[in-house]
Structure formats: structure tokens, C-alpha cells
Amino acid sequence: MANQQYKIIPDQEELDAIERDLNFYPSEVTSPTTLSVEQVDSYNKQGLIRPISIFSEDEIREIRRYFDDLLQRVIAKGGDSYSISSAHLEYGPVWDLLNDQRIVGAVSDLFGENVIGWGSHFFCKMPHDGKAVAWHQDSSYWPLSPSKALTVWLAIDDVDMENGGMKFIAGSHLHGHMTYRPSTAEEHNVLNQTIDNPEQYGKLIENPLQAGQISIHSDLLLHGSEPNCSDRRRCALTLRYAAADVRAHLGWNEKGVWVKGTDESGHWSNQPRPDTE
Numbered sequence: 001m002a003n004q005q006y007k008i009i010p011d012q013e014e015l016d017a018i019e020r021d022l023n024f025y026p027s028e029v030t031s032p033t034t035l036s037v038e039q040v041d042s043y044n045k046q047g048l049i050r051p052i053s054i055f056s057e058d059e060i061r062e063i064r065r066y067f068d069d070l071l072q073r074v075i076a077k078g079g080d081s082y083s084i085s086s087a088h089l090e091y092g093p094v095w096d097l098l099n100d101q102r103i104v105g106a107v108s109d110l111f112g113e114n115v116i117g118w119g120s121h122f123f124c125k126m127p128h129d130g131k132a133v134a135w136h137q138d139s140s141y142w143p144l145s146p147s148k149a150l151t152v153w154l155a156i157d158d159v160d161m162e163n164g165g166m167k168f169i170a171g172s173h174l175h176g177h178m179t180y181r182p183s184t185a186e187e188h189n190v191l192n193q194t195i196d197n198p199e200q201y202g203k204l205i206e207n208p209l210q211a212g213q214i215s216i217h218s219d220l221l222l223h224g225s226e227p228n229c230s231d232r233r234r235c236a237l238t239l240r241y242a243a244a245d246v247r248a249h250l251g252w253n254e255k256g257v258w259v260k261g262t263d264e265s266g267h268w269s270n271q272p273r274p275d276t277e
Helices: 012-016 037-046 057-076 092-098 101-111
Strands: 048-053 115-125 133-136 149-155 166-170 203-207 213-218 223-225 234-243 257-260
Touching: 037 048, 037 101, 048 203, 057 092, 057 115, 057 234, 092 115, 092 234, 092 257, 101 115, 101 149, 101 213, 101 234, 101 257
Parallel strands: none
Antiparallel strands: 048 213, 115 234, 115 257, 133 223, 149 213, 149 234, 166 203, 166 223
8 A cells, every 4th residue: 555656636637527515614513622612713714723833842853853864765766855745655653643633633623523634745845946836725636525624734844934834815715616727837836726816815824833833724725835935944744634424536535544533434444554664
């Protein structure tokens, strides 16, 4: 399983052939145990929660040390700082992060008792690398339905707007799936879709984070980031989760891990921890 490759960006023809429900489903959890009621309300109304402190200085220092070593290994094999994707299927420490119950507890307060972790992707902007992430919705890239999925964005380095921190359009998730255009070469986009005039959909919110903090955003929330113009690296790990009743196409259900509860339907795999460190 660890050697199976998944496309970071599926073919558009494959996605277009899937009937998907891309409408926002607000959290119905009324008695959260990790988040506050106000944070759950923020997710429902704004599509995001930020910041949430998770890891201590010592913990995030060890996570950073691990990533530094992993990045060196990946580059030695011909990869780059953006190519470490579906990492929980290959690397045990990333599987551990996907299963960290401090993070899973927050996700469960949004999705309920049965939660699937299915994605893990390092987005590492090296100093002055010139690459941006254009305004987009994650749901455009994911063969999932209905749209009950989210991203936990873990800052491995300190993140601010100078080194390419994320920006959100609060409330944009309530507009459903949006029309996008193919990105141009001049945009230097890490991905390949661009949504124009994003601020017509809501209020711009910047997302500076200290290393060890997370933000959470809906798969329908507009977000993006500018190039890293600083002398400092900006590394983050995106952890992807879905409610267990979400259906995954194109074989993506095989990426699943039951991080909380069960999947009685058996649709999602429950991948074990990889041996590779």
C-alpha cells in the first residue's frame, strides 16, 4: 500500500464524471469536548477556526527535525519541497500526526464520532522560491461527496505574511462550489486553478501562526497564499479529514485511516501505521 501513488491533482475529466454534492454541511455538534461552542460556530459561519495551539516547543522542534531529514531524503531521490504527499501511507511519524488525538478531537467536534483521516501533504515554501498558491477551494480537487471534509493546517515553521502565510475569505464556503479558470504560467501557482475576485465572497483574513499551532478550514473555503519573499522557510503539514459517511472516488477511499470511531459501511480502508520512519 505504501508504494501506491495518488495524484495530488486528479485529471479534470475524471472529476467531471463524478456526481458530487458540493454544498456546505454545518456541524451539528452541540456539546464539543475539545473546541468551544464559539469555535464550532466560527467554523459554521466563517468556514475556519484559527489559531489553535497543539504542540509544545519541544514537540514541534522534534517534528521539524523529522521533516528536515525527510526532505533531504526526498530531494536526494529527485523530489522537491512540495512532493511529499499522502505521507501517512508511507511514513509512520506522519501517520502518528494524522492520528494525534488533540487534533482528531477538534475535528470530531465538527464531524461527530466517526472520522476518517485520508490526506497528508507537506507544503514547504523555501526562501524566495517564487511560488504562490492561487485562490481556490480544496473541494475542486477532491473526488469526495458530500462536501463534509476539511483541512488541518499545521505550522511546522513560524508563519507570517512575509514568508507566504495563508489567507482566507471568511464565509465564502457558504456560496457552494465556485467557477474557476486554469491558472496561467505567469501566476507560478503550485496548483492549477484560480478563482478571480475572491473578496466579492467575503472578508479577507490572514493566517499567521506560530510553529506548533494549527488552523482548520472547510474544503469549500476560498484560500491561497503569496510567494515566500523572505529569507526564512515556510513549512506546513496539511492533514485532511472527512466524516465517515463521505464517499471517495478514484480509489481515494484506500487512503483512509479510522482516526475516531468506525466506518460501518466498510467504504474507507483503515490503513495501519507504516513501518518506515
